Amino acid sequence: MIESFVQGLLNLFAVRPVTLPFGEYALPATFGIMMLGMAIGFVVGILPGLGGAVTLALMLPFTFAMAPLDAFAFLLGMLSVTATTGDITSVLFGVPGEATTAATVVDGHPMAKRGEAGRALGAVLTSSMVGALVGAFALALLIPVVRPLILTFQSPELFMLTVLGITFVASLSGGAVLKGLVAGGFGFLLSMIGLDPQTGVQRATFGQLELWDGIGLVPITIGLFAIPETVELAVRGTSIAGRTVAKVGGVMEGVRDTFRHWQLTVRCSLLGTAIGIMPGLGGAVGQWIAYAHAVQSSPHPETFGTGRIEGVLGPGAANNSKEGGNLILTVLFGVPGSVSMAILLGAFLIKGIVPGPDMLDKNLTLTFSMVWIIVVTNVLTVGICLLFINQLVRVTYVRGSLIIPFILFLVFFGAYAEKNALFDVGLALLFGLLGLVMVQTDWPRPPLVLGLVLGKLTERYLFLSVNRYEWEWLLRPWVIVFAFLIVAVIVYSVREQRRGREKASRLISYEEEI
Amino acid sequence: MRIAVKRGYLLCVALFLLLAACGTRTGSQAVATQVPAAATVNPQAAADFYRGKTISIIVGLGPGGGFDTIARLVSKHMPRHMPGNPNVVVENMDGAGSLIALNHVYNVAKPDGLTIGVFNELQINNQLFGNESVQFDLRKMGWLGNAQQGTTACTIRADSPYAENLLRKDAPPLIFGGTGPGSNTDDFARVLINLAGINGRLVSGYPGTAQIRLAVEGREVDGMCWTWDSVTATAANWLETNFITVPVYTAASVDQRVLDRFPKAILAEDLVSDPQTKHLMKVSQAAAAISKPFVLPPGVPAERVAALQAAFESTMKDAEFLADAQQARLEISAHNGAQALVIVNEILNLPPDQAKKLADVLK
Numbered sequence: 001m002i003e004s005f006v007q008g009l010l011n012l013f014a015v016r017p018v019t020l021p022f023g024e025y026a027l028p029a030t031f032g033i034m035m036l037g038m039a040i041g042f043v044v045g046i047l048p049g050l051g052g053a054v055t056l057a058l059m060l061p062f063t064f065a066m067a068p069l070d071a072f073a074f075l076l077g078m079l080s081v082t083a084t085t086g087d088i089t090s091v092l093f094g095v096p097g098e099a100t101t102a103a104t105v106v107d108g109h110p111m112a113k114r115g116e117a118g119r120a121l122g123a124v125l126t127s128s129m130v131g132a133l134v135g136a137f138a139l140a141l142l143i144p145v146v147r148p149l150i151l152t153f154q155s156p157e158l159f160m161l162t163v164l165g166i167t168f169v170a171s172l173s174g175g176a177v178l179k180g181l182v183a184g185g186f187g188f189l190l191s192m193i194g195l196d197p198q199t200g201v202q203r204a205t206f207g208q209l210e211l212w213d214g215i216g217l218v219p220i221t222i223g224l225f226a227i228p229e230t231v232e233l234a235v236r237g238t239s240i241a242g243r244t245v246a247k248v249g250g251v252m253e254g255v256r257d258t259f260r261h262w263q264l265t266v267r268c269s270l271l272g273t274a275i276g277i278m279p280g281l282g283g284a285v286g287q288w289i290a291y292a293h294a295v296q297s298s299p300h301p302e303t304f305g306t307g308r309i310e311g312v313l314g315p316g317a318a319n320n321s322k323e324g325g326n327l328i329l330t331v332l333f334g335v336p337g338s339v340s341m342a343i344l345l346g347a348f349l350i351k352g353i354v355p356g357p358d359m360l361d362k363n364l365t366l367t368f369s370m371v372w373i374i375v376v377t378n379v380l381t382v383g384i385c386l387l388f389i390n391q392l393v394r395v396t397y398v399r400g401s402l403i404i405p406f407i408l409f410l411v412f413f414g415a416y417a418e419k420n421a422l423f424d425v426g427l428a429l430l431f432g433l434l435g436l437v438m439v440q441t442d443w444p445r446p447p448l449v450l451g452l453v454l455g456k457l458t459e460r461y462l463f464l465s466v467n468r469y470e471w472e473w474l475l476r477p478w479v480i481v482f483a484f485l486i487v488a489v490i491v492y493s494v495r496e497q498r499r500g501r502e503k504a505s506r507l508i509s510y511e512e513e514i
Numbered sequence: 515m516r517i518a519v520k521r522g523y524l525l526c527v528a529l530f531l532l533l534a535a536c537g538t539r540t541g542s543q544a545v546a547t548q549v550p551a552a553a554t555v556n557p558q559a560a561a562d563f564y565r566g567k568t569i570s571i572i573v574g575l576g577p578g579g580g581f582d583t584i585a586r587l588v589s590k591h592m593p594r595h596m597p598g599n600p601n602v603v604v605e606n607m608d609g610a611g612s613l614i615a616l617n618h619v620y621n622v623a624k625p626d627g628l629t630i631g632v633f634n635e636l637q638i639n640n641q642l643f644g645n646e647s648v649q650f651d652l653r654k655m656g657w658l659g660n661a662q663q664g665t666t667a668c669t670i671r672a673d674s675p676y677a678e679n680l681l682r683k684d685a686p687p688l689i690f691g692g693t694g695p696g697s698n699t700d701d702f703a704r705v706l707i708n709l710a711g712i713n714g715r716l717v718s719g720y721p722g723t724a725q726i727r728l729a730v731e732g733r734e735v736d737g738m739c740w741t742w743d744s745v746t747a748t749a750a751n752w753l754e755t756n757f758i759t760v761p762v763y764t765a766a767s768v769d770q771r772v773l774d775r776f777p778k779a780i781l782a783e784d785l786v787s788d789p790q791t792k793h794l795m796k797v798s799q800a801a802a803a804i805s806k807p808f809v810l811p812p813g814v815p816a817e818r819v820a821a822l823q824a825a826f827e828s829t830m831k832d833a834e835f836l837a838d839a840q841q842a843r844l845e846i847s848a849h850n851g852a853q854a855l856v857i858v859n860e861i862l863n864l865p866p867d868q869a870k871k872l873a874d875v876l877k
Contacts, residue, residue, distance in 0.1 A: 198718055
C-alpha cells in the first residue's frame with residue numbers, strides 16, 4: 001500500500017517522450033497537462049458566471065484522446081483551482097464565489113473591511129492547502145476501512161448526522177440563541193419550498209416553475225451576505241478597507257496565523273474529510289460545521305462575525321479537505337458529491353475506469369495519484385495566489401464608488417449563473433433586503449443558511465428511514481451513538497451559554513463594585 | 515404551410531408503420547432509411563437563411579449528464595450536415611425536470627428554426643396526465659428525432675428470495691429504491707407493484723441513482739429499476755461479481771444485450787396476461803423509446819424544419835459523431851423526426867380513462 005502511495009505521486013512527475021511540432025522531447029507530460037488545466041481554472045475562477053461545473057463539461061471532450069491519468073490531472077487541476085479561488089471574492093467583496101465558500105464571508109470580509117484582507121486571504125489560502133494535505137493523508141490511512149465505514153451510513157445514520165449538524169445552530173447564533181433558532185427554523189422552512197422529494201407534491205411554489213426545485217443556495221447566500229455589504233459600502237462612502245491598518249505584508253501574517261492555530265486547522269480539515277466521505281451530504285455542509293466548530297472551540301465565541309481569524313481558517317481548511325473525501329466516494333462507489341464530481345465520474349467512465357472496490361485494490365496507484373493531484377494542485381494554487389494576492393488586496397483600498405459597480409456585477413452574475421435563470425437574480429435581491437434587515441436588527445445570518453442547507457437533507461433521510469424501517473431504525477447502534485452525541489452537544493452548549501452569562505454578570509457586578 | 519407539413523408527417527407515419535412492420539430492431543441501430551418530411555421544399559432557402567447564423571440547443575438539464583453530452587456532441591457535428599453551415603451552441607436551462615425548458619421552447623422561443631429544445635422525455639407523461647404546469651403540446655412541436663432508445667432494467671440483489679421467482683408471495687416484500695415521482699426508478703417499480711402484482715414496496719426519495727446503489731449494497735433496499743446503460747456504466751462490478759440479477763426489464767422490443775447477460779430476464783408486459791394491462795404497461799414505459807429528444811417550437815417554416823430534420827438524421831449516422839459518442843460511452847440508437855412523432859402520438863392518444871388509470875398506478 002505504501003508503495004502505491006509513493007508510486008502514485010511519482011507517476012505524476014513521470015517523464016515520457018512527447019511529440020511536439022518541433023521534435024520529440026522527454027517531458028513530464030502529466031504534470032504539464034495538469035498545469036494547463038490549472039491555467040484554465042484560474043481564468044474561469046476569476047471570470048464570474050462560468051462556474052467550475054460548466055467549464056469541466058466544456059473541457060471534457062478534450063480529454064477523450066488523453067491517457068486516463070492525464071485526463072484526471074487536467075480535470076482535477078481545473079477543479080482544485082476553482083474551489084480555492086472562490087474564497088478570494090468571498091473575502092475581498094463579501095460575494096461568495098461558490099455556495100461552498102459562503103462561510104468564509106462571515107469573518108473574512110469583516111477582516112477586509114478592517115484593512116486586513118491580505119491577512120485573511122493568506123490565512124484562507126494556507127488553511128486550504130493544509131486542509132488538502134491533511135485530508136489526503138487521512139484518506140490514505142482510512143483506505144482499508146473506508147468501504148465498510150461508508151456502507152454503515154445508511155439513511156437513519158445520515159439523518160442523525162444532519163440532526164447533529166442542526167445542533168450547531170446555537171454556536172452560529174453569536175450569543176443570541178433564541179434569534180439563532182428562529183433564523184435556523186426559517187432557513188429550515190425555506191428549504192421545504194419546491195416539489196416534495198417523495199410524493200412530488202408542490203410546496204409553496206405559488207405556481208412558479210422556478211420554485212419546483214427549491215430555492216438555490218447560491219442566490220440566497222449572495223443576497224444575504226453580499227448585498228448588505230454593498231449597501232453598507234455605498235452608505236459609508238469609503239473604500240472596502242475603511243482604514244489602513246495592516247501593511248501589505250499582512251499576507252504572511254495570515255500564513256503564520258494558520259500555524260499559530262494549527263490544532264484548529266487540522267481538526268477542521270479532518271471534519272471536512274469526514275463530511276466529504278458521507279454520501280449525500282453535499283459540499284455546502286462541511287464549511288458551516290467547521291465554522292461552527294471554530295466558534296465553539298474559541299474562548300471568545302461572541303466576537304465571531306466581526307473578523308476573527310479562526311472563522312476564516314475553519315471553513316478554509318474544511319472546504320479543500322472535503323475534496324479528497326468526495327473523490328474517494330466517487331472512485332469507490334461512483335457517488336459524486338457535487339456537479340463537478342459528477343462530471344469527473346463521467347470522465348472515469350469514458351476512460352473505462354469503473355468505480356468500485358478495484359479502485360482500492362488493482363487500481364490503488366491510480367487512486368493515490370488522484371489524491372496526489374489534489375494535493376499538488378492545491379499547493380501550487382496557493383503558491384501562485386500568494387504571489388499576486390498583494391496586488392489583489394489593493395482593490396480594497398479603491399474608492400467605494402468605483403468598486404461598487406464591479407461588485408454588483410459579481411453579485412448579479414453570480415446569482416444568475418448557477419442555473420442561467422433571471423428568477424434567481426430577483427431572489428438574490430429579495431434576500432438582500434432580508435439580509436439588510438437582519439444586519440440592522442442584529443439577527444445572525446449563518447443559522448439561516450445552515451437551516452437551509454440541512455433542512456432538505458433532514459427531511460429526506462427522516463422520510464427514507466421511517467418509510468424503510470418504520471420505527472426500528474431508532475435501535476440501530478450508530479443511531480444510538482449519535483443520539484448520545486447530540487445530547488452531549490446540547491448539554492455542552494447550554495452549559496457554556498450559562499457560564500458565559502455568569503461570567504458577564506460577574507463582570508458587571510465587579511464593575512459595579514468598582 | 516402547416517397543413518402541408520402535417521400531410522407530410524401523415525405520409526411518413528404511414529411509411530414508418532409499414533417499415534416498422536417489416537423490420538425488427540437490430541441491436542443499437544434502428545434508424546429506418548426514409549425521406550424526411552416535407553423534403554420537397556426548397557433547400558436553397560434554408561441554406562440562405564442558416565448561413566452565418568447560430569442555432570441554440572436548449573438543454574433542460576444541467577451540464578455533464580447524458581442529455582448535455584449528447585447535445586454538445588450534436589452541436590459539434592451537426593453544422594457539417596446543415597445547409598449554410600450555421601454554428602450550433604448549447605445552453606443549459608435546468609429545472610423542474612425540463613418543464614421550464616420545454617415551456618420556454620414552446621412559448622417563448624421564436625419559431626425561426628434557430629432554437630432546438632432537448633428535454634427529459636418523461637415530460638410526455640406530464641402532458642398525458644394533464645399536469646396543469648404543462649404549457650406545450652408535444653404533438654405540435656417540430657420533431658427532429660431522438661438519439662437513444664432506453665431499456666430500463668430491474669436489478670435485484672442476487673441473494674434476495676425474489677431473484678429466482680419475482681411473483682412469489684411468501685416472502686417479506688421486495689423493497690425497491692427510487693429517486694422520486696416521475697423518474698424511471700419510481701415509475702417502473704410502481705408499474706411492477708401495481709400492475710404486475712409483485713409483492714413489493716417502493717422506498718422513494720433518494721437523491722440519485724448513485725445513492726440507491728449504495729443502499730442496495732448496504733442492504734437498505736433490495737433492488738432498483740434504472741437504465742441498462744447506467745447499469746453497465748456505473749455498476750459494472752455488480753455484473754462482474756454476480757451481485758445482482760435482472761429478472762425483468764422494459765424496452766420497446768426484446769433487448770439482446772440484457773438477454774446475453776441475463777438469459778432469464780423477461781419483458782415486463784410478459785408478466786401479465788390481460789391485454790389491457792399489457793397495453794397499459796407498454797404505454798407506461800413507451801417514453802423510453804424517445805429518449806434524448808430534439809424538438810423545435812411549433813410554427814417553424816417547413817423548409818427549415820426539413821433541413822434540421824435531415825441534418826439531425828445524418829448526424830446520428832455520422833461516423834465521427836458515433837465515434838465521439840462511443841468515446842463518451844453513449845450508445846446511439848436514434849429515431850428520426852417522423853418515427854419519434856409516431857411514438858409520441860401513440861402515447862398521447864391513450865384513451866382518457868386509461869390515462870387516468872395509469873396516472874393512479876404511477877401516483
